[in-house]
Amino acid sequence: MPQPAKPSEEGGGPRRPDTGSPDKDNLLKRMRRVDPKQAERYRQRTGE
Amino acid sequence: MRLFGLETEYGITREDMDSIDSVVESMELVRAHLTASFERRWDYGGEDPHEDARGFRVPCLAQDREEDEFAQVDAHRPLSFHEMKSDLVLPNGARFYNDHTHPEYSTPECRTLKDLLAHDRAGERIIERAAARRNRSLGGAPVQLYKNNTDFHGHSYGCHDNYLVRRSIPFPDLVTGLIPFLVSRQVIAGSGKAGSEAQESGFVPGGYQLSQRADFMETDLSVDTMHNRPILNTRDEPHADPAQYRRLHLIIGDANMCEYATALKIGTTQLVLELIERGAAPILELEQPVTAVKQVSRDADLKATVRLRDGRLLSGLDIQEQYYTAARQALAGSDPETDWILQEWGDTLRLLTQDRTQLIGKLDWVTKLWLLETFVRNERIGWDDSWLASLDLEYHNMNAERGLYRGLEAEGKVWRMTEEADIERAMFFGPRDTRGGVRGLCVRRFADQIEGLQWERIRFAGGLRARTLEMGDLFDPGEASACAEVFERAASPAEGLADWHARKDARL
Numbered sequence: 001m002p003q004p005a006k007p008s009e010e011g012g013g014p015r016r017p018d019t020g021s022p023d024k025d026n027l028l029k030r031m032r033r034v035d036p037k038q039a040e041r042y043r044q045r046t047g048e
Numbered sequence: 049m050r051l052f053g054l055e056t057e058y059g060i061t062r063e064d065m066d067s068i069d070s071v072v073e074s075m076e077l078v079r080a081h082l083t084a085s086f087e088r089r090w091d092y093g094g095e096d097p098h099e100d101a102r103g104f105r106v107p108c109l110a111q112d113r114e115e116d117e118f119a120q121v122d123a124h125r126p127l128s129f130h131e132m133k134s135d136l137v138l139p140n141g142a143r144f145y146n147d148h149t150h151p152e153y154s155t156p157e158c159r160t161l162k163d164l165l166a167h168d169r170a171g172e173r174i175i176e177r178a179a180a181r182r183n184r185s186l187g188g189a190p191v192q193l194y195k196n197n198t199d200f201h202g203h204s205y206g207c208h209d210n211y212l213v214r215r216s217i218p219f220p221d222l223v224t225g226l227i228p229f230l231v232s233r234q235v236i237a238g239s240g241k242a243g244s245e246a247q248e249s250g251f252v253p254g255g256y257q258l259s260q261r262a263d264f265m266e267t268d269l270s271v272d273t274m275h276n277r278p279i280l281n282t283r284d285e286p287h288a289d290p291a292q293y294r295r296l297h298l299i300i301g302d303a304n305m306c307e308y309a310t311a312l313k314i315g316t317t318q319l320v321l322e323l324i325e326r327g328a329a330p331i332l333e334l335e336q337p338v339t340a341v342k343q344v345s346r347d348a349d350l351k352a353t354v355r356l357r358d359g360r361l362l363s364g365l366d367i368q369e370q371y372y373t374a375a376r377q378a379l380a381g382s383d384p385e386t387d388w389i390l391q392e393w394g395d396t397l398r399l400l401t402q403d404r405t406q407l408i409g410k411l412d413w414v415t416k417l418w419l420l421e422t423f424v425r426n427e428r429i430g431w432d433d434s435w436l437a438s439l440d441l442e443y444h445n446m447n448a449e450r451g452l453y454r455g456l457e458a459e460g461k462v463w464r465m466t467e468e469a470d471i472e473r474a475m476f477f478g479p480r481d482t483r484g485g486v487r488g489l490c491v492r493r494f495a496d497q498i499e500g501l502q503w504e505r506i507r508f509a510g511g512l513r514a515r516t517l518e519m520g521d522l523f524d525p526g527e528a529s530a531c532a533e534v535f536e537r538a539a540s541p542a543e544g545l546a547d548w549h550a551r552k553d554a555r556l
Contacts, residue, residue, distance in 0.1 A: 027455050027461075031423050037434070043199055045148065047150045
């Protein structure tokens with residue numbers, strides 16, 4: 001059985017993100033643009 | 049023995065219409081993937097959701113009546129069943145189709161987490177590309193897709209994780225070993241939800257819970273998937289030699305945006321299956337599993353306890369700790385991937401207790417909660433504000449310009465485990481060491497000579513004798529690679545089949 005690639009910090013593994021506050025970047029702006037009524041309008045049929 | 053895959057049903061909407069025909073929209077989305085006209089190739093033989101792993105066959109499913117009603121409506125459409133399903137098998141061995149009005153992407157069978165993540169992300173790219181094409185044809189960007197599990201009106205759709213399991217493991221052992229694990233797995237793998245709801249009943253704003261799906265769990269065990277949803281689905285549809293194998297079909301899981309959460313969800317579940325096979329899983333019998341799954345989900349402080357039949361009270365984290373400890377004792381040192389899962393599982397459980405902020409960008413429920421807390425604080429709104437459900441929904445929007453997770457990813461605030469090159473490759477090639485790779489290879493090389501195909505076989509056209517590549521027991525990685533090599537070299541399917549059969553005969 002071939003050995004699976006070992007995720008690691010160096011190659012192909014998880015890379016640590018910058019988790020500063022979203023206040024400082026565009027995320028909050030993106031969130032403010034979300035229509036407050038969007039989920040109210042969103043309708044799906046039951047799936048599996 | 050490791051082999052797993054993910055099926056993801058996406059939510060779909062049209063923002064330029066008040067109400068949509070979801071059958072047509074889902075079908076058109078799938079077909080937007082095609083550059084040629086649709087040809088029916090998926091073979092539905094062997095699909096029987098009425099077979100129950102407990103050893104019987106149910107006469108009907110809870111959803112059959114509703115499905116029959118929809119079928120009556122669909123009968124009046126100018127489209128056949130197969131046209132509506134638009135079942136595609138892609139050159140990477142994946143299945144992409146319209147399932148119950150949701151575009152669904154099923155990854156090919158994968159053997160490593162690295163492959164699974166690449167294929168899950170490849171599915172996202174493929175469905176995003178289809179949406180872009182569909183939007184170009186409509187003008188603007190009216191079609192939006194959501195990798196989530198609820199419409200906030202009591203309708204849920206799934207992200208199912210599947211595992212190949214030896215039939216020799218008694219099904220009751222799987223039940224005993226898995227239910228407490230699945231009830232508590234959401235502390236790692238939940239995608240988070242603002243508010244609460246129940247099957248086909250109204251949304252109640254307020255509060256935050258770990259899981260999208262917990263509200264929809266209604267029973268411990270059931271063959272059903274759309275109503276009366278179970279913590280452990282008992283559908284016995286192995287897509288493999290039924291004498292040797294089961295396909296464990298888990299429907300309790302949330303669709304994850306975070307790669308790390310997907311890796312831990314699949315990785316820890318695989319380890320628990322290995323514990324069960326060795327008879328080394330912890331014995332924890334919950335008094336009321338369905339109540340427990342909701343209790344665990346609705347406590348983001350992770351302090352809520354659930355009662356065991358022996359009277360003990362354990363939190364979701366406590367239960368996960370017991371599984372983790374058993375896995376570390378029994379499986380440490382087995383292989384590098386197992387050691388990676390154990391390391392990350394242990395670290396995650398520790399951080400959930402000590403410093404949750406370090407899991408932002410790794411676990412969806414933690415990441416979404418961080419975003420919503422920030423928003424609530426900045427906008428000075430209450431947790432019962434319906435805006436939060438909309439933000440929750442947008443976390444899962446696949447649109448790079450709008451999706452909140454997409455925004456976090458663009459800003460480098462989430463943990464990535466895939467490389468772009470791996471995702472690109474997974475869009476066109478299946479894993480080389482599984483039958484998914486063989487399926488994809490045959491689609492790439494011999495598409496116009498395939499009459500029908502499905503998970504366990506490919507039926508080629510032409511000739512007097514049946515020309516079928518059977519893959520119901522093609523699970524050894526060396527054999528799968530060898531089969532792929534044979535069909536890579538072959539000038540035709542007939543030559544490939546002849547070579548493959550000769551090779552198998554020579555071994556007998």
